[in-house]
Amino acid sequence: MVKLDAIQKRLIEEIADLHSVPLGAYNFRANGELAGRNTTANIDIVSKENGSGIDIHIKPGTKNESVHIPVVLSASGLKETVYNDFYIGEDCDVVIVAGCGIDNCGSQDSEHDGIHRFFVGKNAKVKYVEKHYGSGDGRGQRILNPVTEAYLEENSSMEMEMEQIKGVDSTDRQTIAKLAAGAKLVVKERLMTHGSQHAVSAYQVDLNGAGATADVVSRSVARDDSSQTFNARITGNAPCSGHTECDSIIMDRGHILAIPSLEANDVDAMLVHEAAIGKIAGDQLVKLMTLGLSEQQAEEQIINGFLR
């Protein structure tokens, strides 16, 4: 049984697209406490002994199952650090949906720092979706500082979708990945900042085995007086291939710093980076206005498409 109030339910909808209790395994955390948990024959969720988080064990060979671990904070002044470890067995094919929603109507800061570690077994396939959302009109800040660590064994693959579109005042996101031979990592990050928000996103991807591949793509929009820093490094320690791309739209008085970087320690490492920052092109606005959209509607459509 999941116990959530109306605000918490709305936050859950925003971060996990959930309107009811999901099928499969889940662990709901609300205002620092367990609000509901379900385990399945193949997926076990246990609280860490010191109470600092949970361990999720997925049995080898588990296919087409999902785990939802949403977190919501609706009380002002709550600060927590949670450690969640995922042990994904060999040959699995699973979807993991995480995410954090903060509603802060008070004057004190609310902060959730989720430290997620993924141990992905050989030949396993994982899709990880993480959404962050903030709401509430209090003076207290909504702060999220997630750390994601992924350790990919031989021929495993992980696809990460990270999205933070609205309402988070400050975020410092660190992502570390280490890939063994034949492993594959695809990261798709979508970020929008507004008001006076500040966001940092840093990646360190180590391609340690032959045939490892990584593709880290970030698209972001900085509006109003917000600022963003994107810092992605791919290190090739074996014959491997890596690509990182940072594509940003800057608006109003925004500030964007993009630092893609590459490090090769093997003659057969093939690494590429791209970065582009620019405002919305005038001809894009004009084209949509010739279809009958106002300038503001045209801007919304362009941003929505860009962050898809």
Added chain:
Amino acid sequence: MLEIKGLSFAVTEEEKEKEIIHDLSLTIENGKFVVITGPNGSGKSTLARLIMGIEQPISGQILLDGQDITALGITERAKLGISFAFQQPVRFKGIRVQDLLRLAAGKNLSVSAACSYLSEVGLCARDYIDREINASLSGGELKRIEIATLLARQTKLSLFDEPEAGIDLWSFQNLIRIFEKMRSEIQDSSIVIISHQERILQIADEVIVLADGRISRRGSPDEILPELIGRTAPVSVCQKLQ
């Protein structure tokens, strides 16, 4: 009906004002398929952009069905029933073909309706409907999608700025077929095409020749074409030297 009265437009180049359109007057009746031609730099594209409201004239008036639209912006003119196909279609990261068609139609277009517009411009709808309008599409594909957005809008006045530019020979045959079909179904709306192509000029009700921002000739294709054909551009060599 589109009426243009005494329209002038100028740009500032190196602190000097250069007039591109001079005191131009023109009426395009409903149900007409009109092609505007002329040498490069004669002001054809500028005239189309002035009608759409992308550029603002320094003097003169533009009326649509008797309503003065000179002071209106692009959005208002689009809502009143003017549509515009760009010479170089714009690319959008993340916006799909079906999204653009839906925006053009101004309503929640069904996938099958969106597909029918694509089929009309000779694109296999299934292959294109979910594609992003980004650098992965060729110039010819973009051009046809651009025309499909005008088909989806179904406005009173459709402006096409050099639809043949950047289209390969095979696509060009299809393009002519599209315009022939549009002409046969024209009814109360009107179509204005900026073009250099003889084949497009041939299917016009009227051909207007622009030179140096003025109308130099206008008439049926039978009257105008013999003068134009056989020359490298629709002005004589002497005129060009001047």
